[in-house]
Amino acid sequence: MAKAEEVKLEESTTVIQTRVYELHPNKVMRQALNEACDYRRYCFNQGLALWNEMYEASRIAKATKQKALLKAYPSPTERKVRDELVANKADWQYQYSAHLLQLAITDLANAWSNFFNKAQPDWGKPKFKSKKASRQGFKSDQSRIEDGILYLERARESTIPKDQWQGFKLNEEPLSEEFGVVSYFKEKGRYYAAIPYKIKAKNIKTPDKTGKATAVDVNVGHFDYTDGRIVVLPKRLNRVYKRIKHYQRQLAKKRVENGQAAYNSKNYLKTKAKLQACYRKAGNIQNDLMQKFTTELVKGYDKIVIENLSVKGMLMSHVASKGVHRSMFGKFKQILTYKCNWYDKKLILANKLYPSTQRCAVCGNVKNGDDKITLYGNKKHGTKHNEFVCYNKKCPNYNKVVDRDKNAMLNLLVLAEYPELNHAL
Structure with missing residues (x-):
């Protein structure tokens, strides 16, 4: 009976694998995506302002220890903030899906729970979203996929007619019919959708066990492991960063000479588009390197040891901050972590105080x-x-x-x- 239960449990276990697709919307759907991003940011900021107000009022009520104030100003929760925003909806808000507001408040509640948990890596009080941020997005739990086309939910009172509401063709077949909340986002003038597929564990092809172990020592520009060294800042990437530096200087010069009028100049917008294209190219080169290297590690080794570095602390150093950022220490750990979980490989994080650099690998003597x-x-x-x-x-x-x-x-x-x-x- 125990073995039968274990087999059923393995068959029912699901693994989340996320795929990011680039979308190619027409003019109408581009407007719909932009408005959804703006509305999501509006809901998040409105919810955060209300949450802050309720939180401060509840703190004062608890400090005074008056029962009347405690009833009048309870501690904020996701449900209370959401119900308050829904009750005070303006007429123009009904042209957008109600799920945009609900999911925005859910994200806000998660951010507040992280605020009270200092063990979280992004611990801190939630901040208001800015429309000037390079990345804008929203989430949808009502999206569907039919014949390889992703359809976004349309609100009943949307200003866009039904016959003009179109789906987005995916460039590859879906991994599964079941998926979770889809994240749509806009970055550098392009649109993307991240779809988290729910895949049964038995359907995932795991690589064979090798019995081997390796360690990766990350450095600015290169990573060392037992089979050699991989260069994470190749020459082609340095050429791209030189162009980025050139375009940044051109834009800065235009802003100094023309002031606020520079932002409306055609030459300024052309240069900005070239800069964004260079950033995109650099990101694609780095992501390709990281994906191929981490896949090689999980396929060739059963145990992988890496350093548990404090990347944020290292970025505070003016000596190596740019090199650390470009070498993607944090992204390497993130990608390797989820791939080890996928393929049942063991990832060992070395203690931050483990003297890997100061210790002799032959005799074990530690420098002091x-x-x-x-x-x-x-x-x-x-x-x-x-x-x-x-x-x-x-x-x-x-x-x-x-x-x-x-x-x-x-x-x-x-x-x-x-x-x-x-x-x-």
């Missing part, structure tokens, strides 16, 4: 004090930042110059067999 290696190398011994020299006289590598990144990778690889060492030494 003035012997430590920094971003500038070691001033005491005159070594460079990419050089590791062990000063333990009993070590076979005594006084030998070793590549610091390879040494760190070998130290991380030890955690695959000895996880008890995953702490500060």
Whole structure:
């Protein structure tokens, strides 16, 4: 009976796999998408303003400990904020789907729950959405797919006629007939839809077990692992960033010379379009590199060890912030995490205090004090930042110059067999 129950459980288990499709709307549907993005932002900001007001009032009521005030100003919840906004709807709001408002308030409630949970990576008080943000979007839980065409929900009182309301053709077949809430977003003048498919675990083709383990030491410009090194900032990407720098300077010069009138200039808009195209190209190159590298890792290894870096803290450093951002430390961890979950591979995160860089991979001696290696190398011994020299006289590598990144990778690889060492030494 127990085995039969396990088999049924495996068959019923679903895995979420999200696919992002680029949409090619006509003029009418482009207007519909833009208005939906604006309305979603309006609902979120209205809900946040009301939530802040109710939250401050409830704090005052709790401080005074008066029962009458506590009843009059209860703590805000998703349902209370949503019902208040629905009750005070204006006439123009009925031309948009009611689900846009509901999903916006749901996202707001999730953001507030993260505010009270400091363990969340994006911990902090929710902020108002800006119409100047580079990415605008909304969510829909009423979208449907028929014959490879994605249809967006149309409100009953929409100003767009039914015969002009069209779907979006997907460039590949859907992974499953079942999917969750679809996220539509607009970025750099293009439109996309992220569809989270619900796939049964038994239908996912998992790669064979290899019994191998590897470690990845991430650095600015390249990642080191047991099979070699992958360059994440290739020459073709540097050429794109040079063009980005050129177009940014041109736009800045036009703004200085023409002031506010520059934004309406045709030459300004042309240059801005070229800049956005370069950003798109750089993003596509980086995403292609990350997807191929992470797929190679999960197919070739059963255990993968990486550093649990504080990317936000590293971005605060003026020395390597640009290199860290372009090398996509955070995105690499994000992609590798969900692929390991998909293919049942073990991802080991090294402790932030684990001295992978300061420890000798041969003898285990850890550098302390003035012997430590920094971003500038070691001033005491005159070594460079990419050089590791062990000063333990009993070590076979005594006084030998070793590549610091390879040494760190070998130290991380030890955690695959000895996880008890995953702490500060």
